[in-house]
Amino acid sequence: MKCNCYAGECPHNLCMHKVPIFSSLSQEEMSHISSIINHNNYQKGEILFSEEDSLRSLIIINEGSVKGFKITPEGREQILHVFSVGDFFGERNLFGGQKSAYTAEALEPTKTCSFTKDDFHKILFAYPGIAIKIIETLEERIARMESTMQSMGVRSLDGRIGGLLLDFADKYGEVVPEGILIRLPLSREGIANFLGVARETVSRKLGQLEIDGVIRPVGNKNILLLDGEALKTMTGKDT
Amino acid sequence: MKCNCYAGECPHNLCMHKVPIFSSLSQEEMSHISSIINHNNYQKGEILFSEEDSLRSLIIINEGSVKGFKITPEGREQILHVFSVGDFFGERNLFGGQKSAYTAEALEPTKTCSFTKDDFHKILFAYPGIAIKIIETLEERIARMESTMQSMGVRSLDGRIGGLLLDFADKYGEVVPEGILIRLPLSREGIANFLGVARETVSRKLGQLEIDGVIRPVGNKNILLLDGEALKTMTGKDT
DNA sequence: CGAATCCTTGAGAAGTTTCAACATCCGTGG
DNA sequence: CCACGGATGTTGAAACTTCTCAAGGATTCG
Structure with missing residues (x-):
């Protein structure tokens, strides 16, 4: 039925x-x-x-x-x-x-x-x-x-942010041809509040990840994850 | 029976x-x-x-x-x-x-x-x-x-360590006349690895807490918590 | 389109890490 | 029971990272 x-x-x-x-x-x-x-x-x-x-x-x-x-x-x-x-x-x-x-x-x-x-x-x-x-x-x-x-405990902030992105990719990600499109549930400020760091720092790190070609922000509410492997290596979630 | x-x-x-x-x-x-x-x-x-x-x-x-x-x-x-x-x-x-x-x-x-x-x-x-x-x-x-x-997310390291001590006091503490005697399940290094900070930093912060009269180390495996309220205020766990 | 919100960027101040040397603790074996 | 040696903990100083404060730019929603 x-x-x-x-x-x-x-x-x-x-x-x-x-x-x-x-x-x-x-x-x-x-x-x-x-x-x-x-x-x-x-x-x-x-x-x-x-x-x-x-x-x-x-x-x-x-x-x-x-x-x-x-x-x-x-x-x-x-x-x-x-x-x-x-x-x-x-x-x-x-x-x-x-x-x-x-x-x-x-x-x-x-x-x-x-x-x-x-x-x-x-x-x-x-x-x-x-x-x-x-x-x-x-x-x-x-x-x-x-x-x-595990993400929060990583010493380097890059690692912590990367870990959170992977978690989000896992839960909110959608596979697209170029990679994984993450519909962020949180604003930059929210991410900062999740990780316990300053909002500005999240901006800077995300900016760096973009320069490195790992991610590409799509507006403020989405992030296209281009190189998930790089993040996994960085965060230890590659096992 | x-x-x-x-x-x-x-x-x-x-x-x-x-x-x-x-x-x-x-x-x-x-x-x-x-x-x-x-x-x-x-x-x-x-x-x-x-x-x-x-x-x-x-x-x-x-x-x-x-x-x-x-x-x-x-x-x-x-x-x-x-x-x-x-x-x-x-x-x-x-x-x-x-x-x-x-x-x-x-x-x-x-x-x-x-x-x-x-x-x-x-x-x-x-x-x-x-x-x-x-x-x-x-x-x-x-x-x-x-x-x-919550402990890990606190910005200040003092707050993070204080939060962990409170968690431990809750689970491993024994009430004694002077305060709460915490049988630490982890070494200093373990605490550092839990919080994702350097071992030396844990030493320093614990040293400061001792100077402030909040705790008194008893050997390396026990800590006497003298002023739990101070920690609660510091970590936001006082509600 | 405009206002409000959210995000980015810069520069100095503050805090943490690192490296290195020394002290202490603990278990082992004499 | 004590002495030794490895492991663990402490302390200091320089280097690095992050934070704070401040200003300007972008995005979103009505």
């Missing part, structure tokens, strides 16, 4: 099909679950929840992207996560954790689906296969964070 | 009681599972598995501690995780992931329990409650990594 729902036409089922954690369910099971989904829209810059909020729901991104960050004592944003379509978050509130560890802000117009804690627990017990999917997804997230930590 | 097994006397049940993920099981269920556990001992410096290994088991630390690291292109170790008693790892190999993302090396004499992939999947389906425990544990790990990333 095929589903006839497409984006925008059938909002209640939308996220179910985009999200790996429900992929093991039958259409019937999905229908059952979809009845208890809550939907929300956020504009760019809008806050989904703040640090310390006792949010009690799991949020799945249906469209758009969201950054999770904390404010450092220097008053700077430290970005911890960039979530995009299909990612979920807020789950810490459902499993033992009490308060949110970070603030979540929409990076662009974003649509979400969410479950309350109670509903979600019911789902989990009714469909144990979902738990395994969640574990797999969390594993992916951990792997991504490991990769980010 | 109480268990009569104590450390060293009943190796097959040992890890079961130390590991949160099995805490929901009855004694009987534990007995069943314990029959399929494999045991291993490692000396300090011994490798449990290497990057790229297609390891197929879940490893639980029963005694000792283990670091997970990669080698950077500069030839330096980038430490990604420090696992200690009760932590498990290698799970990436069980859920979709194929290869290990890092090398695991014992930091001290270490005893482990492990399951094969197949056995573990059987357990998971037989006792669904374990899946939820695993999710909770992974959440904790993610929270810890978020904290580490």
Whole structure:
């Protein structure tokens, strides 16, 4: 049995099909679950929840992207996560954790689906296969964070920026004839806040990478990665 | 029904009681599972598995501690995780992931329990409650990594080192009259490799913190944290 | 098209790394 | 139990990188 729902036409089922954690369910099971989904829209810059909020729901991104960050004592944003379509978050509130560890802000117009804690627990017990999917997804997230930590730990800034570009290429890249086109989820300033360096420094390093023929910026929001191998060598991600 | 097994006397049940993920099981269920556990001992410096290994088991630390690291292109170790008693790892190999993302090396004499992939999947389906425990544990790990990333992202090196000390205090600290005694899992060099800075810089910063009366080194393997509040203010972890 | 935002570039100040020498710690074997 | 040797940690000074502040340029969105 095929589903006839497409984006925008059938909002209640939308996220179910985009999200790996429900992929093991039958259409019937999905229908059952979809009845208890809550939907929300956020504009760019809008806050989904703040640090310390006792949010009690799991949020799945249906469209758009969201950054999770904390404010450092220097008053700077430290970005911890960039979530995009299909990612979920807020789950810490459902499993033992009490308060949110970070603030979540929409990076662009974003649509979400969410479950309350109670509903979600019911789902989990009714469909144990979902738990395994969640574990797999969390594993992916951990792997991504490991990769980010590896990038952040590289001594040279060139290496750190290169590592982040590779991470982004992996997640947001699209293969084109000349290389990989990366739709940057973050501005230069965002990248700087992710890596914990000055915005100007990111500019300079990116400029140098362009001179070296490794990348070619396409506007401010895209980067064409011409020589991924150079980056991999530089960052140690070539194994 | 109480268990009569104590450390060293009943190796097959040992890890079961130390590991949160099995805490929901009855004694009987534990007995069943314990029959399929494999045991291993490692000396300090011994490798449990290497990057790229297609390891197929879940490893639980029963005694000792283990670091997970990669080698950077500069030839330096980038430490990604420090696992200690009760932590498990290698799970990436069980859920979709194929290869290990890092090398695991014992930091001290270490005893482990492990399951094969197949056995573990059987357990998971037989006792669904374990899946939820695993999710909770992974959440904790993610929270810890978020904290580490936050530490790494702080601009000032003082803040980065302070953040790491707080993380360690949280996990390895023991409250004593004068403050918190931290049993460092890593050497100065290890700390440097965790944060991606020079060993000498760690020495200098730690020296400065001592002069400021924030910490007092106790030998090379312990640090007495006298003024945790100072660190929290410095790192933004005071919320 | 224009305003607001975001990005780039320059030059001096500040911080970190490097290299080198010395001190300390720890385990080994006598 | 002590002495030795390798490993680990500390300190100093010069070189390098990054940061900060400031100004000008580019991009995006309404």
